[in-house]
Amino acid sequence: MKVGVFGANGRIGRLLVEILSQHQECKLSAVFVRNKIDVALPSGCLVTNDYQEFIKACDVIIDFSLPEATRQLLSHLLVSPLPLVCGTTGLQSEVLSLMEELAKKTPILYATNMSKGVAILNAILKKVAINFKESDIEICEIHHHNKKDAPSGTALTLAETCAKSRNLDLSKVRVSGRDGNIGARTKDEIGVISLRGGDVVGRHTVGFYADGEYLEFTHNATSRLTFAKGAVDASIWLVKQKNNLYHIQDMMQF
Numbered sequence: 001m002k003v004g005v006f007g008a009n010g011r012i013g014r015l016l017v018e019i020l021s022q023h024q025e026c027k028l029s030a031v032f033v034r035n036k037i038d039v040a041l042p043s044g045c046l047v048t049n050d051y052q053e054f055i056k057a058c059d060v061i062i063d064f065s066l067p068e069a070t071r072q073l074l075s076h077l078l079v080s081p082l083p084l085v086c087g088t089t090g091l092q093s094e095v096l097s098l099m100e101e102l103a104k105k106t107p108i109l110y111a112t113n114m115s116k117g118v119a120i121l122n123a124i125l126k127k128v129a130i131n132f133k134e135s136d137i138e139i140c141e142i143h144h145h146n147k148k149d150a151p152s153g154t155a156l157t158l159a160e161t162c163a164k165s166r167n168l169d170l171s172k173v174r175v176s177g178r179d180g181n182i183g184a185r186t187k188d189e190i191g192v193i194s195l196r197g198g199d200v201v202g203r204h205t206v207g208f209y210a211d212g213e214y215l216e217f218t219h220n221a222t223s224r225l226t227f228a229k230g231a232v233d234a235s236i237w238l239v240k241q242k243n244n245l246y247h248i249q250d251m252m253q254f
Ligand code: NAD
Pocket: 006, 007, 008, 009, 010, 011, 012, 013, 032, 033, 034, 064, 065, 066, 067, 068, 069, 072, 086, 087, 088, 089, 090, 111, 112, 113, 114, 115, 149, 227
């Protein structure tokens, strides 16, 4: 299977190049780069900044870039549809709408976290948020100091899962900062707090705090390879699916 990497110069992109260069089932057929690429590529791999040339060289594309770059890629894919695994976070609703439109023409998998552990955590949260309804939900994430978006896409996905399970609109109940004399916590609010520092790959803690007891679930990503491997596995799975917008959980059995 011919796989193209969009964002190949980035932290995750480089790992994708590494994995795909020695994969049994996949071949790195093309990388899209705006300028030069300083990553070793297998022979025959196309290096281009031409969208249509890039798309034509691939059976599936894996995108780990930035929101504006993903928007551009999606607009070109709408002209020439091709399966897409997208891991870029911080996408605005307009970009997500483009993705939904494209998913009518080709299978797409979008996951703000490609790890199995977070997919499992998400599934557990649904049950806890419903059954432990008296608890206050607070989410805390920490990432490396270079991360650009906050809260992390994963934290927002986890918060969305909790909110939906309690029939709440996350945009109305999310609190992502507390400072000064703000008064007591309201019942429905969901705190989503971000820390940044060092080289932390990603840690998310979702807490359910009630009177007399609390539950905390923590996922630690100890290597970025987890995300890159997850995305490659997702691309192998995705090309066999019907046109639709999928999530990483759809690959698993819950
Ligand atoms: P990075 O900044 O190291 O890499 C970004 C890449 O995008 C670079 O190669 C850059 O050249 C490219 N790029 C930027 N603008 C572009 C444009 N206009 N056109 C084409 N390419 C462009 O970032 P990273 O740490 O590799 O993360 C990339 C994205 O993936 C971020 O949104 C991050 O939050 C997300 N991420 C997702 C997961 C997941 O599991 N879904 C895990 C880690 C990171």
